[in-house]
Amino acid sequence: MRGTVPVRCTSRVTEILSDRPTSLVRMTTTALPTYEDAVSRYEPVIGLETHVELGTATKMFCGCRTDFGAEPNTQVCPVCLGLPGALPVANRAGIEATIRIGLALNCDIAEWCRMARKNYFYPDMPKNFQTSQYDEPLCVDGYVDVEVDGKQYRIGIERVHLEEDTGKSLHVGGATGRIHGATESLVDYNRAGIPLVEIVTKPVPGLGALAPEVAKAYVAELRDIIRSLGVSDVRMEQGSLRCDVNTSLNKPGEEWGTRTETKNVNSLRSVERAVRSEIIRQTSLLDVGTRIFQETRHFQETTGDTRSGRSKETATDYRYFPEPDLVPIAPDKAWVAELKAALPEKPSSKRARLREDWGISATDMESVANAGAVELIEETIAAGASPAGARKWWMGELARRANETGVELAAVGATPAQVAALQKLVDEGKLNDKLARQVLEGVVEGEGDPAAVMAARGLGVVSDTGALTKAVDEAIAANPDIAAKVRDGKVAAAGALVGAVMKTTRGQADAKTVRDLILERLGAS
Amino acid sequence: MAAISREEVAHLARLSRLAVTEEELDRFAGQLDVILQSVARIGDVAADDIPPTSHSVPLTNVYRDDVPVPCLTQEEALSGAPDAYEGRFRVPQILAEED
Numbered sequence: 001m002r003g004t005v006p007v008r009c010t011s012r013v014t015e016i017l018s019d020r021p022t023s024l025v026r027m028t029t030t031a032l033p034t035y036e037d038a039v040s041r042y043e044p045v046i047g048l049e050t051h052v053e054l055g056t057a058t059k060m061f062c063g064c065r066t067d068f069g070a071e072p073n074t075q076v077c078p079v080c081l082g083l084p085g086a087l088p089v090a091n092r093a094g095i096e097a098t099i100r101i102g103l104a105l106n107c108d109i110a111e112w113c114r115m116a117r118k119n120y121f122y123p124d125m126p127k128n129f130q131t132s133q134y135d136e137p138l139c140v141d142g143y144v145d146v147e148v149d150g151k152q153y154r155i156g157i158e159r160v161h162l163e164e165d166t167g168k169s170l171h172v173g174g175a176t177g178r179i180h181g182a183t184e185s186l187v188d189y190n191r192a193g194i195p196l197v198e199i200v201t202k203p204v205p206g207l208g209a210l211a212p213e214v215a216k217a218y219v220a221e222l223r224d225i226i227r228s229l230g231v232s233d234v235r236m237e238q239g240s241l242r243c244d245v246n247t248s249l250n251k252p253g254e255e256w257g258t259r260t261e262t263k264n265v266n267s268l269r270s271v272e273r274a275v276r277s278e279i280i281r282q283t284s285l286l287d288v289g290t291r292i293f294q295e296t297r298h299f300q301e302t303t304g305d306t307r308s309g310r311s312k313e314t315a316t317d318y319r320y321f322p323e324p325d326l327v328p329i330a331p332d333k334a335w336v337a338e339l340k341a342a343l344p345e346k347p348s349s350k351r352a353r354l355r356e357d358w359g360i361s362a363t364d365m366e367s368v369a370n371a372g373a374v375e376l377i378e379e380t381i382a383a384g385a386s387p388a389g390a391r392k393w394w395m396g397e398l399a400r401r402a403n404e405t406g407v408e409l410a411a412v413g414a415t416p417a418q419v420a421a422l423q424k425l426v427d428e429g430k431l432n433d434k435l436a437r438q439v440l441e442g443v444v445e446g447e448g449d450p451a452a453v454m455a456a457r458g459l460g461v462v463s464d465t466g467a468l469t470k471a472v473d474e475a476i477a478a479n480p481d482i483a484a485k486v487r488d489g490k491v492a493a494a495g496a497l498v499g500a501v502m503k504t505t506r507g508q509a510d511a512k513t514v515r516d517l518i519l520e521r522l523g524a525s
Numbered sequence: 526m527a528a529i530s531r532e533e534v535a536h537l538a539r540l541s542r543l544a545v546t547e548e549e550l551d552r553f554a555g556q557l558d559v560i561l562q563s564v565a566r567i568g569d570v571a572a573d574d575i576p577p578t579s580h581s582v583p584l585t586n587v588y589r590d591d592v593p594v595p596c597l598t599q600e601e602a603l604s605g606a607p608d609a610y611e612g613r614f615r616v617p618q619i620l621a622e623e624d
Contacts, residue, residue: 056591057591057592057593058591058592058593058594062594063589063592063593063594064593064594064596065593065596071599071612072599072611072612072613073599073602073603073612073613073614074596074598074599074602074612075596076596076597076602077594077596077597078597081597081602083605089587089588089589090587090588090589091588091589091590091591092588092589092590092591093590093591094591095588112585114579119540120540121540121541121542123614123616126614128541170613173618183618184615184616184617184618185615185616185617185618186610186611186613186614186615186616187613187614187615187616188612188613188614189602189614317536317540319537319540321579322579322580324579324580326587327580327582327584327585327586327587328580328584328585328586329585329586330585330586331586332586
């Protein structure tokens, strides 16, 4: 470290770094144990800290908007820029959302608590402190039940507290736009002050080899619970749900080991990979008698492993103290009871209920939940589609399109009512599968409802038997060899003729009708 | 005994990125000590029936509604910044060397 960081810090970091044996570097790159080997000899303990950006219209302590993607520094004011004399006032919606999250996670709600200043010197917070909570979190002592391979695991929740998000820094001059090697940083404070809820689990021991999967299942469950509350869009890829994963290892019967904290874990899959790779890495160190340093590590999306970040020892003196500019929070008991009574159905109960209704496997239901399609399919069924039909479109064509364009499934451009209407046209034989997909494309492009798109694009199954028969006869005449085979009883050869007919009708015929017609004309049916 | 040591003042100055000379360390340590000793006397006076407090007024639950109000413009926001670039605050490098 150099520059604004005083010399004393430099020597401290150097000490810590030089303390690490150089052989360690070789170990981590070559002789890695397998995962199975690692978990057969060491027991992992995991812990997760999750940050959820709330979807309030305004920031936590000022009335600035929170629109995503606005021009830099256009959603800022004296309060969130930390200008002298500016005073914060708490957003009631932020308090309410935090309490609702706490209640949904089976927490006790504090009768009285305060915000605190977390002091640190870093340009992402212009006040030089983050307004957060310290020893008086708004919600404490809850739990979440998650299911992995049909078995339930209870993850204890230590605390849920309210704080504010930081600004966004752009690091200039570094090789990869990352902080390391950057010569300067450009800061946008639009995000600074947006309410952020931090959810911290208790340490979870005893998971053994399943630790990575349970960690992933926990984050997925947390995401579903918070989504069901409607307080955040909980999109990991956009950063409204962020996860830090703590991992430590110990030998059976021994005390828990030193933990590392992995940041930059931006997808459910990464949660699983991060725990897994940390277990392998720590095993490789412990095997050669190297102690684990408590440090922050960064998950590498491309390689799936973690890389050392800032040393934790240099950054722990936050000098927390109660925020004098905000009065204590004392949630009224009746209000809390009201919020508790109004909580929505638990996502896990809802999934179990719908899974039974729809007649699908647990794995399929998991995919539906992961795709954010539960409500969409539910509404499509309510609009008249069969469970299978509704699921097929949302999980197939539309999920693919959402993936490709990087939008939420709900924002893909088709409504449940339109999907139900499309399936109805298929069920009535007016569209075949291929045509239906073209119609759906038109719907997504904003060309109107399925019936309108079908008419406008001239799509629709050719049901005119005269026209079909003509096309069939032409195909037979053009392919005498194949026709002869079919006549001789090689019915499978008819496929080529069906293909030819589908081609001349531009796919607008029902393949089964065409096939029946061909077999009939060739006397093979 | 002093309520704050010279080393503690140096530590706080470092955390706040304040360049403090040796001379200033002596002076500030002395001044801060007077302040801290004065505040500590309140603790001596306060009886057991007076709970510690962080706020001078007995208020709780002061909130505002979640309704947007006009923000500063980008020009206004950046007007006091020592340096800016393309609508953003420009600051010196944060971490120079790592690992």
